[in-house]
Amino acid sequence: MDAKKYREQMKALLSPVEKKILQKLSTPKKIQDYLDSLKVNFEVGGETLMSPRRVMRTGRAHCIEAALLAAAALAYHGRPPYLMDFQTREYDEDHVVAVFEDGGLWGAISKTNHAVLRWRDGVYSSPRELAMSYFHEYTMADGRKTMLAYSEPFDMRQYRLERWLTVEEDMEWFADDIDEAPHSPAAPAKVLRTLRPTTAIEKKILLLVEQKDPRKKK
DSSP: OOHHHHHHHHHHHSOHHHHHHHHHOOSHHHHHHHHHHSEEOOOTTSOOOOOHHHHHHHTEEOHHHHHHHHHHHHHHTTSOOEEEEEEEOTTSOOEEEEEEEETTEEEEEOOOSBSSSOOEEEEESSHHHHHHTTTTTOBOTTSOBOEEEEEOOEEGGGSOHHHHTSOOSOOHHHHHHHHHSOEEESSOHHHHTTOOOOOHHHHGGGGOBSSOOTTSOO
């Protein structure tokens, strides 16, 4: 769909407050700064998958919720609303980012409470190169590296705007959709079985968090 027409459809669904927020998020950097200002959604009351409307209203988000909001902001300013999903081993958690392209180079917008898996400047020559910039950071506290695969840029324009931009219900269905989208392996299985664990000094960065998790005892 034409970017201008898509934006007009968005504007027809959004409230004045929502349009004011998205109007300010005119570049990937500004989108990232806004996501950084949000509280982390620790899902204290149970799992959520909130639409951009609910994220803007509550002022909190976890990674996939923030990625959806970033996609909405990109679309509002005429960019493709692309996401990228990272699949991991079963004992770790997948991660979702919004991705953008400028002059043939790719970058990513990301929300995470940790010091890793964050923003990427638009310096990568392909979606794969961008995805692999996350590989070394995807590690457990015991040193195991866990990233298995990444999706191609996932276009949110395949859905009706009412289904993902402004819906009030949780979007559990979307987590399944992006997980089932085509993914490419990070490396051959044989290589993934022989990875060198991260070292003690590298593990220390995993202890750095932006906000305290209220679910954890002091």
